[in-house]
Amino acid sequence: MAERKVTSLDVAALAGVSQSAVSRVFTPGASVSKKMAARVRDAANELGYRPNVLARSLITGRSRIIGLVVAYLENPFYPDALERFSTVLQGEGYHILVFMTSGAGEGVDRVIEELMDYQVDGIITASVGMSDDLASRCSAAGIPVVLFNRGQADDRLAQVTSDNIRGGRRIAEFLVAGGHKRIAHVAGWQGSSTGRDRKDGFLAGLDAAGVMPVSVVEGEYSREVAAEATRALWAEHKPDAIFVGNDHMAFGVIDVLRHELGLSVPGDVSVVGYDDVPMAGWAAYDLTTLRQPSGQMVARTVEMLLERIGSPDVAARKEMIEGDLILRGSARVPEGWT
Amino acid sequence: MAERKVTSLDVAALAGVSQSAVSRVFTPGASVSKKMAARVRDAANELGYRPNVLARSLITGRSRIIGLVVAYLENPFYPDALERFSTVLQGEGYHILVFMTSGAGEGVDRVIEELMDYQVDGIITASVGMSDDLASRCSAAGIPVVLFNRGQADDRLAQVTSDNIRGGRRIAEFLVAGGHKRIAHVAGWQGSSTGRDRKDGFLAGLDAAGVMPVSVVEGEYSREVAAEATRALWAEHKPDAIFVGNDHMAFGVIDVLRHELGLSVPGDVSVVGYDDVPMAGWAAYDLTTLRQPSGQMVARTVEMLLERIGSPDVAARKEMIEGDLILRGSARVPEGWT
C-alpha cells in the first residue's frame, strides 16, 4: 500500500524517452508525434501515471481550482446551485474548493487569505452575507470574481442575478389583480441587493396600482425571523396577501399561517415566494413563486468567470436572467391572468 | 491591478534576511527568534505576502485538500453535512474540494483520477451511489478514505454511520407498540448499507414481535420513486403505518397520502422517517423520525480521517453513532411510550 508516487520521470524511463516528452504528451496543444504519444501513454498506463496538478500549477500559474464562497446551505436554492456549479465546472476541467463563511466581518479577511493561499483561478460568491468587500478585494488582487445571485453598485464587479426589480413588480401586479386589499411584504435581508431590489420592485408595483402595503417587515432570509415576523404581522394587520422575499422563508410563513394561526392559504391569505426551489412544487406547500432559473444562472456565471480567467482585463458585466411567475396553489389567481 | 505575485523572496529582500528564514516564520513549529519573526511578519504584511499552499504541498507532500465525493445534494441531509464538514475542516486548516459523481459506473474511474490529480490528502465519500469500488481503490492507492453514512463489508475501510439496524428495529417496536396492524416499509436504496440495514433491522423488529409487514417496496432514496411506490402500496394494501427509509422520501410519501389520496397522517396512516433533517421539524410535516446526529457523525468522520492522514497505517475503524427516535406528530404514539 501507499506506493511511492509515480512521476513523469518514471514514465520517461520506462518509455525510453525524455521527461519533457512525457510532459508534452500530457499537455494539451503541445506538439508530439503519434508514435511518441502512443509509447508514452502505454508506459503511463502501465505505471498508473497521472500528472500532478499542483506541480503543474506552480509553473503555469493556474490551479484549475475555483473558490466557492458560501455562507449557508440551509436555503435549498444554494445546494442546488452548488451541485450545478460543480458539475458544469468539472466538465471544464475545474473543481470547486468550498469556503464557508459565517458572513461576519472578521470572517471575510480569513476567507480572502485562504482563497489566495490556494491560488484559486477564480471565485464565485453565492450567498447573502458575503459583503461587497470580499469581492472588491479579491478583484483588486487580480483574481476574477463573479457574484452569483447578488448584485452591487460597483461596476467593476461581474454579477449574475435574476431581474429582481421586475420580479418584485410582477408579483405586486399579480397580487393586486387578484383583488387583494391588505398586502404585506416579508422582505429578504436588506443588506443584499436581491432583498432590496425585490422589495423596491414590489413597492413600485403596488404604488403604480395606487395600493399601499399594510406592512413591510424584514425576514433577513431566515426562516425563524420570517416566522416571527408573520406572527406580529397577523396580530397587527391581518393581511390578505403576503409576498415573501424567498421560498425558504415562505415555507416558514405558510407553516405559521396554517398551523399556528389556523388560517387557510390561500383562502384567508395568499402567499407568494421567490426562487422556485424544488420544494416549492411539493404538494404540502404548492407555492406560487417567481422562478429564478438556476440552471441558466449557473451557466452564465461559469461562462463569465471562465471568460475573465482567460482574459483578465475583459470588462465586468452585470447579467440579468429573466424568470417567470409560476402559478401554483398558495395564492388566489386573478380572473383571466396570463 | 493583477499585481505581480509576491513571493517569500520579496519578503526576504525587504526584511533583509534569507528566504528560508521567511519560510520558517510561516512554518508552524520551526525555530525562529522572536525578533526575526517580527521583522519578517512586518515585511510580509507590508507586501501582503502569503505562502503559496500549492508550492508548499509540492515538497511536504500534503495538499491540505480533502476530496468530498458526493452524488446528490437533493436530500437536505447532505448539504447540512457538507456545511459542517467544511466548517470543521477549515478549523483544522483543510479545505474541501468537491467531486460530483452521477454515481454511474464510468464516472467512478474519472472521479478517482481527478482525486489523484489534485493530490488530495484524504477522501470523504458521502452519498448513496458511491460504490465500494471507489473507496477500495483510493484506499489501495494510499489515500485515506472514510465512508460517511455508508458502510461496507470490507474491513479495511473506515466508516461512520448511525446504528441503522438498531434504528430500524426501534421503529418496528414503536409502530407495533402503537397498535398498528398493517405495517409497510418503503425502503432506501438496497445497493447501500444504510438502505439494507434499516430494512433488515426493521423486519427483524417486526418479526420479534410476531408481525408480518403487509408490504416492503423500494424507494431508492428518490422522492419520486417513493411517491409512486406509495400510490401502489395504498391501492393494494391499505397500510396503517409506513416506515420510510429516509426523511427525504418520507416527505414525498406524506404528500401523496394527504394530498393525492386524501388521507390523514397520522389519523389513517402513521409515517416514520429516518435522519431528522431540519425540515422534519417543520409544522407542515412534523415528522416522527430516527435522528442521525449529523454533527457527531461529521466530527467523528473528520477525526478518523485526520488520524489516518497523520498515521496512514492505523487500522481502519467502523464507528456507529447512536441516534434517538424523535417523536412528532406524523405517527400515533403508543400509550406510555418512553
Add this chain to the structure above:
DNA sequence: CTGAAAGCGCTAACAG
C-alpha cells in the same frame, strides 16, 4: 519533433 536545462515558490536538511 525531441532532449537538455532552467526554473515555478517553497521546505528541509545541512553547516555554521
Add this chain to the structure above:
DNA sequence: CTGTTAGCGCTTTCAG
C-alpha cells in the same frame, strides 16, 4: 538560531 543548498514534479524556452 540563521543562511546556504538541494530539490518537490512539472512546463517551457532553447538548441539540435
